[in-house]
Amino acid sequence: xxxxxxxxxxxxxxxxxxxxxxxxxxxxxxxxxxxxxxxxxxxxxxxxxxxxxxxxxxxxxxxxxxxxxxxxxxxxxxxxxxxxxxxxxxxxxxxxxxxxxxxxxxxxxxxxxxxxxxxxxxxxxxxxxxxxxxxxxxxxxxxxxxxxxxxxxxxxxxxxxxxxxxxxxxxxxxxxxxxxxxxxxxxxxxxxxxxxxxxxxxxxxxxxxxxxxxxxxxxxxxxxxxxxxxxxxxxxxxxxxxxxxxxxxxxxxxxxxxxxxxxxxxxxxxxxxxxxxxxxxxxxxxxxxxxxxxx
Numbered sequence: 001x002x003x004x005x006x007x008x009x010x011x012x013x014x015x016x017x018x019x020x021x022x023x024x025x026x027x028x029x030x031x032x033x034x035x036x037x038x039x040x041x042x043x044x045x046x047x048x049x050x051x052x053x054x055x056x057x058x059x060x061x062x063x064x065x066x067x068x069x070x071x072x073x074x075x076x077x078x079x080x081x082x083x084x085x086x087x088x089x090x091x092x093x094x095x096x097x098x099x100x101x102x103x104x105x106x107x108x109x110x111x112x113x114x115x116x117x118x119x120x121x122x123x124x125x126x127x128x129x130x131x132x133x134x135x136x137x138x139x140x141x142x143x144x145x146x147x148x149x150x151x152x153x154x155x156x157x158x159x160x161x162x163x164x165x166x167x168x169x170x171x172x173x174x175x176x177x178x179x180x181x182x183x184x185x186x187x188x189x190x191x192x193x194x195x196x197x198x199x200x201x202x203x204x205x206x207x208x209x210x211x212x213x214x215x216x217x218x219x220x221x222x223x224x225x226x227x228x229x230x231x232x233x234x235x236x237x238x239x240x241x242x243x244x245x246x247x248x249x250x251x252x253x254x255x256x257x258x259x260x261x262x263x264x265x266x267x268x269x270x271x272x273x274x275x276x277x278x279x280x281x282x283x284x285x286x287x288x289x290x291x292x293x294x295x
Contacts (some may be wrong), residue, residue, distance in 0.1 A: 001026075001097070002071040005090035006061045006078070013059050015083050023074040025063035032059070060090070068092065108138055111145040113154045117185075119145030119178070122210075132158070132185050135211055136178060145178060148285035149233050149259040154182045155283065156257055156290060157231075167228025170194070170249055172242070177204030177217065179231045184213035188229070191215035194222050226251035233259040240272040247276035250295045257282075258291045266291065 004025075008016050013030055020028045065071040071092045078084050111119040116131040126133045136145065145151060157179070160166060166188040171180035174193035177200075183191055193204045193215050204217040216222065230250050232239060239246075239258055250256050256277060261269055263284065269291055270279050283290035 001095040002065050002068045002092055003095050004063045004065060004071045004075055004092050006063075006087055007090055008059055008061060008087040010059060012083060012087055013061065016061055016078070016087060019078060019081070019083075020061070020063040020074065023063075023077065024070070025065060025074065027064045029062050030059050031062065064095065068094070108146075111151070113145065113151055113182075114158045117154070117158045117182075119154075134178060134181050134185065136176060136181075136207055148288040149261075149290075150178060152283045152285055152288070152290040153179050153231060153233050153257060153259050156292065157182045157186050160186065164255075165228070167254070168226075168251070169229045170223055170227040170231065172220070172223065172230065172232040172246060172249075173234040173238075174204050174217065175200050175233070177207045177215070179233060180204065180215050180217075181208055181211050181213055183229065183231070184208070184215055185211070189214075192223055192227075193217045194220045196220060223249060225249070226254065228254045229257065230254065231257045235260040236262065236265040236269060239269060243272045243276065247273065247295075250277065252295055254295050256293045256295070259288070261289050261291060263287055263289050265289075 006016065017028050075089055075092060079089060108121050110124050110127055115129055118127055118130040119134050119136055120126045121137050122135055166183050166186060168190040169183045169188040171193040174180055174195045177193050180191050180193035195201050201217045208215050227249050228251050230246055232246055246256065266281055266289060273279050277293040277295055279291045279293045281289050282292040
C-alpha cells in the first residue's frame with residue numbers, strides 16, 4: 001500500500017479529491033496542514049450534517065493506492081492539470097502493513113452511560129461493574145453511544161425512577177436503534193422505532209435481534225397513536241419542524257425527550273414547542289443539551 005500526499009488551498013480540496021477518486025484511489029482523506037501549530041483551524045459541525053467547509057486554508061490530502069506505480073502515475077497526471085497550479089506534491093511513501101480490522105476496533109472502546117449501564121462493542125468484554133449492556137458495533141446509522149446527545153438520552157432512560165415507567169415508547173429518528181434498545185433494556189415493552197432511512201430501519205432490526213430485545217421498526221408512518229415516552233435525537237432544525245407531530249404523539253402525563261440541540265439553540269426549541277408543551281434543559285454535555293417536557 002502506498003500513499004500520495006498533496007498540499008492544496010481550501011478552494012481546491014473538492015476538485016482534487018474528486019480527481020483522486022477518478023484515478024481509483026482506495027481512499028482520500030483531508031487534514032489541516034497546520035495542525036498542532038498556532039495556525040491550526042478548528043472545524044465543527046453538527047452530526048449528520050455536511051461539514052461547514054470542505055477543508056482548511058492549507059489542506060493536506062492523503063490518497064491511498066494499492067501500489068507505488070499507481071500512486072506515482074496519479075501524481076504525474078495531477079501535476080499536468082490546470083487546477084493543480086496552487087497545489088504541491090509532498091511525496092509518495094509506502095504504508096506499513098497493518099491489521100486494519102484490529103486497528104479500527106481498537107478505536108471503539110466500551111462507553112459508560114452510568115456506572116451500571118454500558119455500550120460495549122462485540123469484540124470487548126463488558127466491564128465488571130456493568131449490570132446492563134447494549135452490544136453495538138459502529139455501523140452506517142448514527143448512534144453508537146460515543147456522541148454526547150446519545151449518551152444524554154440513554155442516561156435519562158437509565159435514571160428514570162421506577163415510579164415513572166417508560167411505558168409505550170416511540171423512538172423517532174432511530175438511527176442504529178440504540179435509544180429504543182436502551183428503553184427495552186430498562187423495562188419498556190411496547191416500542192416503535194422509526195426513521196426516514198430504510199438502512200437505519202434495517203440496522204435497528206439487526207441491533208435489536210443482537211441484543212435480544214423486542215421492538216417494531218419501520219418508516220415514520222409506523223408511529224401511531226400516543227406514547228408514554230417520545231424520544232427524538234435528531235437536530236435542532238428538523239426538531240422544530242416536527243414539533244406539532246412529536247407533541248401529538250405524547251400521551252397525557254407522558255414525557256418528551258429531545259436531543260441533537262446545541263446550548264445556544266435552547267430558546268429556539270422552547271419557542272417552537274411552546275404552543276403544545278413546555279420544554280426545559282434536563283442535561284448538558286460538551287456544548288450539547290437534552291431538553292425534556294411532560295404533558
